[in-house]
Amino acid sequence: MHRFRFTIVAVCLLLAWLAYGELTLALRNPAPLEITLDQLQRSGPPREWLTITGGNQDLTRAINMSGTMDIDSFLVPLTTTKGEKAPEVWFETRDPQVLATLKKYYFQFDTEQEKQAFIAANADLFYGPKTLTGMTVSGLVAGSNRDKLSKLLEEMNVPVSPKVIFISEGKKPIVWRGLLFAIIAILGILKLSHSIKKERSA
CATH class of the missing domain: 1.10.287 (Helix Hairpins)
Structure with a gap:
């Protein structure tokens, strides 16, 4: 007893x-705090729920988080300049438009020329400006989740900044x-x- x-x-x-x-x-x-990508990279996240402006997504470097053909999310870098070597901010997205576009990009073309033509036809989406609202990795398993995401990038031979910040798009308290x-x-x-x-x- x-x-x-x-x-x-x-x-x-x-x-x-x-x-x-x-x-x-x-x-x-109580509401998402608006912050520019430059401010976020310089000072870190002042709160967990953020709206990040002034960045561009780079879908050409998006990573399939499941590692299988059954894809429901991608990890995408948010950058200030195109071709940034070690992006400090990455966001997890389940946006249906992004998922559909990336699935087509990775699985429906046989040659690099076809892929490049597809990117050029959808340049606004692949390299377009992105206003991102979501939450930083937080809570009881924050450290573990951050380590797993960092390991995922390293396994894909992606340079990882020691100050890397991960955001879950659309997540809120x-x-x-x-x-x-x-x-x-x-x-x-x-x-x-x-x-x-x-x-x-x-």
Whole structure:
């Protein structure tokens, strides 16, 4: 019985910790903070939820994150200049237009000449300006996720800046998740307290 109670307390404390992290994240980020790519590269991310302006995406260097034919996301560099050797900002995208374009680029052409002609016909998308809204890699597994993404780039022989920043496009704070964790933690503690009082009064 004591072991069961200890487990319940441990789970409730973990949920309370998760709730604290989610809710404080939402409080720090009531809306995306607008920042230029140049400012982000010079000073780092001042908050987690950002709208980044002044950058260009380079789809010719996009990386398939699944490593299989079943592609649902790409990792794309956001650069200030075309051909930047070690981009400091990369973003994960699931944009349907980008996915469709890159799948066609990688799988429907047999020659480099055909690929280059396709890029030229879609230059605005391949090298176009990009206003990016999303969240930096954050939370309990931030370090692990960052390391995995950095390793993915290294495996593709892509130079990785020591100050590399990863952004998940379209991601934003989820308030309800923090509230749910908090409610479950409180209900668990109340239930445990009630059972202890009932046992003592028996």
